[in-house]
Amino acid sequence: MSREIMNSLNKNFENIKKVDENGVEYWEARELMPLLGYDRWENFENVLKKAQTACFESGQKTEDHFRESRKMVEVGSNTVRQVRDWKLDRYACYLIAQNGDPKKKEIALAQTYFAVQTRKQEIFEQLSYTDKRLFIRGQVSEHNKKLFSTAKKAGVTKFGSFNDAGYRGLYGMNLRNIENRKQIKKGELLDRAGATELAANLFRITQTDAKLKKDRIKGDRNASQTHFMVGGKVRQTIKDIGGTMPEDLPVEKHIKELEKEAKQAKQLK
Numbered sequence: 442m443s444r445e446i447m448n449s450l451n452k453n454f455e456n457i458k459k460v461d462e463n464g465v466e467y468w469e470a471r472e473l474m475p476l477l478g479y480d481r482w483e484n485f486e487n488v489l490k491k492a493q494t495a496c497f498e499s500g501q502k503t504e505d506h507f508r509e510s511r512k513m514v515e516v517g518s519n520t521v522r523q524v525r526d527w528k529l530d531r532y533a534c535y536l537i538a539q540n541g542d543p544k545k546k547e548i549a550l551a552q553t554y555f556a557v558q559t560r561k562q563e564i565f566e567q568l569s570y571t572d573k574r575l576f577i578r579g580q581v582s583e584h585n586k587k588l589f590s591t592a593k594k595a596g597v598t599k600f601g602s603f604n605d606a607g608y609r610g611l612y613g614m615n616l617r618n619i620e621n622r623k624q625i626k627k628g629e630l631l632d633r634a635g636a637t638e639l640a641a642n643l644f645r646i647t648q649t650d651a652k653l654k655k656d657r658i659k660g661d662r663n664a665s666q667t668h669f670m671v672g673g674k675v676r677q678t679i680k681d682i683g684g685t686m687p688e689d690l691p692v693e694k695h696i697k698e699l700e701k702e703a704k705q706a707k708q709l710k
């Protein structure tokens with residue numbers, strides 16, 4: 442699969458992703474349907490049933506991955522009616538792709554896409570804690586660049602204030618106070634953060650980027666408010682699940698030291 446097709450699939454799939462009040466991501470079956478090349482609900486529902494059977498036979502609780510729901514849709518003449526839908530987690534989407542019609546180009550591509558994503562997850566789970574930290578730190582840097590590019594297009598000019606807004610939402614205080622609380626040097630926060638703290642920041646960054654684009658946010662004030670709101674949502678999710686708040690997580694060895702150690706280890710092999 443070419444990088445262009447992979448990026449397109451990832452973009453389309455992630456663009457229809459939703460997050461519920463508990464911070465759990467899901468996809469709606471009726472929105473996923475056209476991405477997989479189906480135009481009739483009756484046909485797609487047959488694929489859904491096969492995927493649910495596969496889920497059950499693999500020893501999983503079907504309701505943990507496929508949640509029935511209802512939604513209102515327009516049927517013409519300014520009238521609406523209630524139809525059946527499903528809220529799907531990422532595993533359910535994977536099973537649907539695996540049980541779709543392989544003759545459809547969209548299904549064939551989706552099967553390859555999910556195979557690649559699953560392999561990436563397997564590799565990630567095999568990484569050591571240090572490797573995970575290095576990997577997530579790289580992702581944070583990459584997506585931060587994308588966020589600032591999106592913010593610039595949205596008309597942001599006060600990038601310091603914009604950046605600080607996200608930290609205030611996630612940590613409940615501005616960057617300077619975070620650094621003081623953690624007793625670290627200026628500009629070291631992300632380089633001294635552990636994997637859990639980095640992951641929280643990565644989610645803040647990617648979700649802010651997506652919301653700025655989706656809602657076509659414009660201007661310094663609106664963009665900063667959006668960044669603060671998203672950071673606050675991530676913070677609330679951590680609180681709801683009983684996690685350690687990011688400002689209370691311990692600082693760790695500077696990421697540059699880990700990079701140096703990793704480089705030396707490779708040279709010894």
